[in-house]
Amino acid sequence: MNPPNAQSFLEPQSRVQVDLSRFGKNVRTLKGLIPNETRFCAVVKANAYGHGGIQCAKTALENGSHFLAVARISEAVAMRDAGITAPILLLGESLPEQVSFLTAHDIRASVADIHGAKTLSAAAQALNTTLKIHIKLDTGMGRLGFLHPTAITQKAGDSAGIFQAGGLAGLKGLEVEGVYTHFAKADVIDKTHANGQLARFNEMVAMLADMGIRPQIRHAANSAAVLELPEAHFDMVRPGVAMYGMAPSDEVDITRHKLTPIMSITAKIIYVKIVPENFTVSYGCTHVTKAPTVIATVPIGYADGYSRLLSNKGQMLVKGKKAPIMGRVTMDFTMIDVGHIPGVKPGDDVTILGAQSNERITADDIAGLTGTINYEVTTGLTGRMPVSHV
Incomplete structure (x- = not known):
């Protein structure tokens, strides 16, 4: 009598299936909406929105993505352990003790306040290395990022430091590669708030340039902005939910672009x-x-x-x-x-x-x-x- 197949006992009774061919097609469709020279950053945080981070990251890169974005350093570590070598932007907080790993593995840190910038700078200098960073600007999301000077109060503290003389521009050990913001309301028909954020972003980027900070990559467009706000495409876009064939909201029509759930x-x-x-x-x-x-x-x-x-x-x-x-x-x-x-x-x-x-x-x-x-x-x-x- 043959022994039972142990694997058959482990076969799950419920499962999730992800169609990577559809995912690749969705990526190519979104890429077709942006200028050829504009980079594509696939947002694969939260296990690629539940779809499998490593597999979706690899498929996005195979279909033309230039960057990846994650929210936690553990997600970036998993990408590198899986052999993924593309640039990764860490959207969440970066700590000084992580600088060695970030620099060794080509991971970009986000900087959202002057205190964080100074601690990363000190850590990078102590290691005699240079950390690539992207400056996060809060133009109306209220989550992370430097505020526009007109929104700064006396209690703003670290939010004001970037625009003070010798602020970020004077910090060693940091290479400012990018500057970005995130839309709070681009997924509605009325783009008034999104356009206001866009205007503030452009103003703040100009202020940085006046300070001698001119990042090569400006990025703002999430899925909704990729689909409906071409003036926000800049040097790179960061689509997330639309890659997975889901609409950013019920006010954004993805069917006309034939984006399909995966x-x-x-x-x-x-x-x-x-x-x-x-x-x-x-x-x-x-x-x-x-x-x-x-x-x-x-x-x-x-x-x-x-x-x-x-x-x-x-x-x-x-x-x-x-x-x-x-x-x-x-x-x-x-x-x-x-x-x-x-x-x-x-x-x-x-x-x-x-x-x-x-x-x-x-x-x-x-x-x-x-x-x-x-x-x-x-x-x-x-x-x-x-x-x-x-």
């Missing part, structure tokens, strides 16, 4: 049972059947990142038909009503995100039901479901 989530039904009328389902008994029906149990729950807010609201696809969620989503399982779908049995395929036959469930659909955005739907997936790339 993620699907599927599972196998593990249990089916016929139940009578007035049968209660799941914790709290929040669902009571109105007639005899069939319950199918699907091995996905909020521990996988499938939101509990989908309880009694969400749907899944079985045999090309929509099956509503019955009761509360639990930690490991979700129950769906398949009484209207003939012949459902354990082992049948369920599509949780993606297309099946002529029906589709999108990240936007799920986001609409849970009161969030498509970004959170994909980035919120946990490591319990393996990600496969095709």
